[in-house]
Amino acid sequence: MSDTIPEKVLAYESFLNETLREDLRKLLEQQDKLYGQIAEYLQLKTVIERIKDADYTKDELKTKVDIGCNFYVQANVPDASRIYVSVGFGFFVEFKMEEALRFIGKKTARLNEQVEKTSKDVAKVKAHIKLVMEVSDLVKTSVIVMKIVTNILGVILYLLHQVTL
Numbered sequence: 001m002s003d004t005i006p007e008k009v010l011a012y013e014s015f016l017n018e019t020l021r022e023d024l025r026k027l028l029e030q031q032d033k034l035y036g037q038i039a040e041y042l043q044l045k046t047v048i049e050r051i052k053d054a055d056y057t058k059d060e061l062k063t064k065v066d067i068g069c070n071f072y073v074q075a076n077v078p079d080a081s082r083i084y085v086s087v088g089f090g091f092f093v094e095f096k097m098e099e100a101l102r103f104i105g106k107k108t109a110r111l112n113e114q115v116e117k118t119s120k121d122v123a124k125v126k127a128h129i130k131l132v133m134e135v136s137d138l139v140k141t142s143v144i145v146m147k148i149v150t151n152i153l154g155v156i157l158y159l160l161h162q163v164t165l
Contacts, residue, residue: 009139012135013136016129016133020125020129020132021129023125024126024129027118027121027122027125030118031115031118031119031122034115034118035115038112038115041107041108044085044100045101045104045105045108048097048100048104049101051080051097060076060080061076061077062076062077063075081096082094082095082096082097083095083100085104087103
């Protein structure tokens with residue numbers, strides 16, 4: 001019996017390190033990606049609202065565009081009443097400003113639902129990790145207790161044998 005207990009402890013620790021911690025890492029990466037998408041849509045919402053408030057929709061708009069790695073180029077937008085918005089899978093849709101704001105509201109709501117689901121999944125995996133760690137500690141503790149009990153029984157048997165002689 002005592003030969004299989006260390007194997008069980010190793011199996012628990014292997015499951016913990018190879019499966020549960022990897023699942024947690026993937027879920028946290030997914031959650032970070034969702035938060036990044038939400039931030040981008042909220043930033044776009046702010047830009048659209050500023051364009052609407054400044055009433056740039058009727059005139060040509062001069063702006064700077066980030067082309068990557070914080071390199072900006074000057075851009076002229078002849079008609080700022082419409083905007084192209086990424087809707088996913090590499091597709092962009094042309095929206096009027098009001099339509100874009102409605103889309104962004106729906107998209108961020110859906111992304112927030114995904115974040116909520118991912119957060120629940122993260123909590124479940126963390127609970128599983130804690131449970132496996134506690135079971136592993138319990139098994140280790142029971143091995144120590146069994147060794148102590150075995151030693152005590154050995155001493156008792158020795159003393160009983162000495163008394164009977």
